Amino acid sequence: MKGKMNTILVLLLVLSIxxxxxxxxxxxxxxxGTPSQTTASGGATTSPSEDExxxxxxxxxxxxxxxxxxxxxxxxxTAAVNQITxxxxxxxxxxxxxxxxDFVQKVNLMLSTGEQLDLFxxxxxxxxxxxxxxxxxxxxxxxxYADIADLLGPYLDCGKINNVQYSLPxxxxxxxxxxxxFRKDLIHESNIDLKTIKNFDQxxxxxxxxxxxxxxxTPLAGGNQGPALGxxxxxxxxxxxxxxxxDDGLGVLMNPTKSSxxxxxxxxxxxxxxxxxxxxxxxxxxxxxxxxxGSAEQVRAGTAISYLYAWAPKTIAEASANSGHAMExxxxxxxxxxxxxxxxxxxWCVNSDTKEPERVLELLNLxxxxxxxxxxxxxxxxxxxxxxxxxxxxxxxxxxxxxTGNVPYFQWTKFSLPNNFLQYVLKGDNPDVWKxxxxxxxxxxxxxxxxxxxxxxxxxxxxxxxxNVVEEYRNALLGGLLDPATEIEKFNxxxxxxxxxxxxxxxxxxxxxFLAAKGx
Amino acid sequence: MNKxxxxxxxxxxxxxxxxxxxxxFLINNYLPMFGIIMAFKNVSFRDGIINSPWVGLTxxxxxxxxxxxxxxxxxxxxxxxxxxxxxxxxxIFVGICLSEVRNKKAARVYQxxxxxxxxxxMVIVSYLANAILNENYGLLNRILVVLGGEAIxxxxxxxxxxxxxxxxxxxxxIGFSSVIYLSSIVGINEDYYEAACLDGANKWQQxxxxxxxxxxxxxxxxxxxxxxxxxxxxxxxxxxVPLNTGALFRTTQTIDTYxxxxxxxxxxxxxxxxAGFYQSIVGFLLILxxxxxxxxxxxxxxxx
Numbered sequence: 001m002k003g004k005m006n007t008i009l010v011l012l013l014v015l016s017i018x019x020x021x022x023x024x025x026x027x028x029x030x031x032x033g034t035p036s037q038t039t040a041s042g043g044a045t046t047s048p049s050e051d052e053x054x055x056x057x058x059x060x061x062x063x064x065x066x067x068x069x070x071x072x073x074x075x076x077x078t079a080a081v082n083q084i085t086x087x088x089x090x091x092x093x094x095x096x097x098x099x100x101x102d103f104v105q106k107v108n109l110m111l112s113t114g115e116q117l118d119l120f121x122x123x124x125x126x127x128x129x130x131x132x133x134x135x136x137x138x139x140x141x142x143x144x145y146a147d148i149a150d151l152l153g154p155y156l157d158c159g160k161i162n163n164v165q166y167s168l169p170x171x172x173x174x175x176x177x178x179x180x181x182f183r184k185d186l187i188h189e190s191n192i193d194l195k196t197i198k199n200f201d202q203x204x205x206x207x208x209x210x211x212x213x214x215x216x217x218t219p220l221a222g223g224n225q226g227p228a229l230g231x232x233x234x235x236x237x238x239x240x241x242x243x244x245x246x247d248d249g250l251g252v253l254m255n256p257t258k259s260s261x262x263x264x265x266x267x268x269x270x271x272x273x274x275x276x277x278x279x280x281x282x283x284x285x286x287x288x289x290x291x292x293x294g295s296a297e298q299v300r301a302g303t304a305i306s307y308l309y310a311w312a313p314k315t316i317a318e319a320s321a322n323s324g325h326a327m328e329x330x331x332x333x334x335x336x337x338x339x340x341x342x343x344x345x346x347x348w349c350v351n352s353d354t355k356e357p358e359r360v361l362e363l364l365n366l367x368x369x370x371x372x373x374x375x376x377x378x379x380x381x382x383x384x385x386x387x388x389x390x391x392x393x394x395x396x397x398x399x400x401x402x403x404t405g406n407v408p409y410f411q412w413t414k415f416s417l418p419n420n421f422l423q424y425v426l427k428g429d430n431p432d433v434w435k436x437x438x439x440x441x442x443x444x445x446x447x448x449x450x451x452x453x454x455x456x457x458x459x460x461x462x463x464x465x466x467x468n469v470v471e472e473y474r475n476a477l478l479g480g481l482l483d484p485a486t487e488i489e490k491f492n493x494x495x496x497x498x499x500x501x502x503x504x505x506x507x508x509x510x511x512x513x514f515l516a517a518k519g520x
Numbered sequence: 521m522n523k524x525x526x527x528x529x530x531x532x533x534x535x536x537x538x539x540x541x542x543x544x545f546l547i548n549n550y551l552p553m554f555g556i557i558m559a560f561k562n563v564s565f566r567d568g569i570i571n572s573p574w575v576g577l578t579x580x581x582x583x584x585x586x587x588x589x590x591x592x593x594x595x596x597x598x599x600x601x602x603x604x605x606x607x608x609x610x611x612i613f614v615g616i617c618l619s620e621v622r623n624k625k626a627a628r629v630y631q632x633x634x635x636x637x638x639x640x641x642m643v644i645v646s647y648l649a650n651a652i653l654n655e656n657y658g659l660l661n662r663i664l665v666v667l668g669g670e671a672i673x674x675x676x677x678x679x680x681x682x683x684x685x686x687x688x689x690x691x692x693x694i695g696f697s698s699v700i701y702l703s704s705i706v707g708i709n710e711d712y713y714e715a716a717c718l719d720g721a722n723k724w725q726q727x728x729x730x731x732x733x734x735x736x737x738x739x740x741x742x743x744x745x746x747x748x749x750x751x752x753x754x755x756x757x758x759x760x761v762p763l764n765t766g767a768l769f770r771t772t773q774t775i776d777t778y779x780x781x782x783x784x785x786x787x788x789x790x791x792x793x794x795a796g797f798y799q800s801i802v803g804f805l806l807i808l809x810x811x812x813x814x815x816x817x818x819x820x821x822x823x824x
Contacts (some may be wrong), residue, residue, distance in 0.1 A: 112565040128787035132565050291763040292650055464582035464782035471781045476766035481676045497587045
């Protein structure tokens with residue numbers, strides 16, 4: 001009897017596992033359609049110009065990144081947005097508010113479980129989303145986002161993966177450039193003119209002056225995001241920025257407008273020079289790396305004077321707000337140009353599960369051209385959350401008694417909204433900032449690898465191993481913790497052992513194929 | 521037959537009591553084992569786990585392809601051995617000390633204080649550690665300088681970290697293990713001690729001949745269970761407390777941090793499943809091995 005009981009228990013166990021497995025399988029079959037199916041059903045409809053008056057109402061779920069403090073009157077603003085979208089497209093938008101800090105877990109989960117999320121941004125998971133098939137190829141629906149394509153111009157290619165359009169970059173500062181922001185008051189007190197600094201040697205001199213004058217402060221600080229010189233991807237020989245192509249930086253384009261040769265950055269003279277600066281300057285005490293505090297917070301607290309920051313026309317206003325002091329910027333390549341490479345962080349993607357991609361893209365298109373929607377999302381409702389100071393110039397101010405901390409609708413993440421250029425500017429900031437940004441975007445050098453994305457499938461093992469080597473040495477070298485004289489060699493030996501040559505060869509062959517296809 | 525039926529009937533309440541635990545383990549520990557197959561597949565969630573293509577042992581390669589494969593395994597195992605041995609010894613010591621505190625209120629205060637670090641998140645611990653170890657304003661360096669020594673950059677030299685991590689780990693875990701020992705010491709019949717007292721045994725003799733032998737089963741159980749964790753490491757301790765500093769990898773890199781760093785940007789589910797599977801299998805074998813060994817030595821002490 002007891003034996004029989006055991007058998008029954010085992011059988012029950014097996015049965016429940018089988019049921020569970022079947023449920024999983026069934027679940028993925030019904031809720032998660034393959035991209036090809038959705039495109040096939042969607043492709044049947046006709047172009048947007050053909051007007052069919054009675055449109056079915058549609059609800060689109062759209063990701064809205066927040067800083068974690070969700071605005072109190074979000075519902076009010078959503079209703080106002082919907083008034084516009086329903087009238088124009090009979091489409092209702094529901095915003096899924098996600099804090100940037102939760103992005104990885106929440107959005108990953110929503111997409112993998114097939115929860116409805118029609119429009120989203122990929123951030124650092126963009127390539128992983130692509131590899132998992134969450135991104136809908138939208139080339140077939142080009143007429144529905146024609147306005148966006150017009151606005152983006154050459155930057156439309158940022159949303160391409162191997163010549164197929166998968167996403168649409170939001171209109172903001174898309175080119176890449178790097179600067180160091182300094183506390184304005186202190187460099188003036190020290191009689192430093194940033195315009196006269198032409199290279200890193202002269203930068204060192206300036207930092208030395210600051211060190212002498214303010215011995216208690218760090219002249220150039222690194223923070224919890226990385227060491228002081230951590231994000232400066234500079235080719236010193238050709239005076240240009242490097243295109244890292246993917247975040248790992250394993251195999252880069254050293255001179256991205258001229259040569260498509262994939263190179264190991266960590267074996268170049270430019271990296272050695274940067275590490276040498278980090279090593280020497282750390283010993284001198286003119287740079288330091290506080291791994292627990294943000295660099296902007298250090299400036300705010302009065303323990304640091306400057307830090308590295310992405311350069312764009314809006315930088316000074318943004319950095320000043322972040323660090324609580326008026327800042328001034330020095331572009332780290334005073335004579336080099338900004339680089340337009342693959343920028344996909346804030347690209348808008350359409351879910352491959354979406355039932356009606358045409359109407360989703362139509363909605364996105366409206367959001368790129370409708371100033372009212374953009375300002376509702378960026379600033380809230382006029383008269384309630386802000387007041388217009390100068391309508392022509394698009395300058396606004398908070399109502400009396402309100403500031404960023406207490407206004408019932410405030411969105412820190414304005415940059416993530418579809419079209420930044422339509423947003424009002426807060427009084428006191430440069431009212432021409434968006435015009436300047438547009439011009440600056442257009443003036444940037446375009447990398448040969450724009451629109452190229454690496455398929456890491458074949459080299460996943462090597463990338464995994466090399467990632468660890470990079471984690472071990474890169475920041476330690478750029479943070480001045482390791483002596484470049486001996487450690488760079490060890491670094492590269494470890495990369496070799498990890499298979500960086502295979503990674504570079506694979507990337508090179510993929511890039512060559514991409515360029516050949518693009519040329520035709 | 522009849523006897524067996526009666527036996528079963530009598531046991532029904534026990535089966536019912538066992539049911540919640542059974543369901544819990546079924547749902548949380550057994551059903552997810554289905555996921556093991558992900559370790560052998562190139563997982564794409566859109567295709568579903570079942571339909572993803574099989575790739576054999578490819579996912580396991582990255583664990584052994586690195587020149588540091590030996591280093592990370594050594595670090596993981598050695599740290600665990602040290603934590604296990606020191607943790608038990610000090611746990612027993614603190615447990616006995618706590619049991620000797622006669623004032624009930626004082627005993628409770630001590631227990632709470634010792635247990636507190638166990639409840640703390642490693643993020644907070646990493647800040648506390650930094651307050652002590654920071655090169656410029658850390659407590660330790662301030663003391664060193666005042667005493668005429670030279671400030672040390674603790675975050676730049678890997679040699680210090682085996683000690684630092686061990687101290688932190690023991691500090692954080694001692695409360696919990698001492699409470700387990702305390703509970704088994706409290707369960708020892710007072711009569712033994714009274715009899716020993718009458719025979720003139722001093723405190724040390726009482727501990728040696730009564731307490732220690734009677735808490736041996738607890739110790740053995742904790743050690744066997746600890747063997748199962750031999751290939752795992754406290755991620756927070758090894759990743760957050762050294763502030764993810766590359767220069768310290770020689771002594772702070774363990775399997776878990778290695779896997780995290782390798783797959784953070786890749787987002788490859790199959791490879792992370794492979795790492796978890798590898799850790800579990802080795803842990804399982806170690807538990808079987810340890811139990812087998814103890815069975816050889818003393819049948820009663822073995823878990824199964």
